[in-house]
Amino acid sequence: MGGMTDVRVLVDGLRIVESPRWHDGRLWFCHWGAGVAMAVDAEGRAEVVLDDPAVDPHTIGWLPDGRLLVVPKNQDAGRRLLRREPDGTWVAHADLSGLPAGLNELVVDGRGNVYVNGAGFGLLEFMRDLDPDDPRPLTQRPGYAPGFIALITADGAVHQQRFDIAFPNGMAVTADNGTLIVSESFAGCLTAFDIAADGSLGNRRVFAGGIGPDGICLDADGAVWTSDGGTAAVRVAEGGQILDRVELDRPPFAVMLGGDDGRTLFMLAAQWNPQDPFGGTTGRVLATTAPAPHVGWP
Template identity: 40%
Template structure:
């Protein structure tokens, strides 16, 4: 494993998620400050890009440049128009049993969106969940089912959708058809077996890797935030861990970016507990330099 020097990009946040490199800046959300931000690579020039009172999550951009953002607690996707206002892009409420969370948007403007499937913060038992596709006109279609907390997702340059299943010990892959439909689920990386029980106290410790947010590199490997083990791991197809970074705290999302694509940004916090994080300003964005640049979407 490489010896990475970890740098602090930004401090004093509540709980950052969904980092994206876009137009020369790092974009991200803060769940409990209810805002979308962007910041320069070195942590300067922090800007508020949108206010999302019902808790922002996944980010993406339509081909024309409009920003899409998941609004978790009212189960919507919002679109930021050219004048900066937010309008409803899609209503997901009839299609999800838990909060919608991360997403990835393809080159045609189709958003693939995961959701919790159950009430995580109340400690309910795990229920599997569907993956949704939201087309540019806002229509919603279920494109996969029975996923164990579909979370961080990427689309490879050759059109494969990779989806982290946070409680499933795996990253799943789907071929994307021309019409946006998905082929059968395949194991892209398998770290262990599915949980033997659905209660969190049993299931979470069985996670060899608990994959949360992720980003793709130009060698086809995924950098994955391991939400239970305080690390980010670089994984090749099949599940072999090639490298890891331990930023010294919990880490729940990551993305490659920077001027040459080799800065790995990490969303860090002591834990993911809603009550603890919303009451504190302990979250940080940290970074390291890696050797292989970014690829794919987002």
């Protein structure tokens, strides 16, 4: 197992940072608590790229033609997937009101299919009410409900695909559009599905267990970068072998490979306080060099 120590801080003093995507020469990410999306280059030059209270980005992605997609954090006005048109206007890409509450992550594949997942329950309330002395698994605690993955096809139609996902988090699609991998954070594993020609999911199986995955990305060796459930980012092979580990001083919420050659590993980390999740400023964007370049989506 390799260890990587040349970690540098690109941006500091943020709140909760999530949904990193390498796009058009920069790392884009959502800055939860500030209600904006930001972008930073490899030298640490950062700027706000989306500041619209009506949007308040929770997770982002791009269609193959370059139009931006956003799941808004505030879903009180209705669960929906928004699309930004070339003239800057926002339109509804899909009506998600038929899905359970708790929308979380999205990934767009190379064909323009969009996969959106959700917890199926109110995560912040669930975490605030957790009894630290309760020995039961999180999936057996009061307030838990199974999560889901939904497919939105290019015509905007919503197809509920899979349920019984133990708090779905980050997702990635392989470069051949043939496999979707999702973090089941409450089950401590990465789960893989085959993707059929129509975008539907089948052949569910465990990709890797024994970790605490959140946001994920894929590399050219077929490995997945994610969190270990503690304060390290890990590179895990199918079957569960940890190939590389990056030790941090705070938990990584999400990771993304990017840079000119795809070998820069960006890690979004912060201290998590469920009693005041967006009140601190421990959020950081960190970077190091990875052994294999990025492939697939996001």
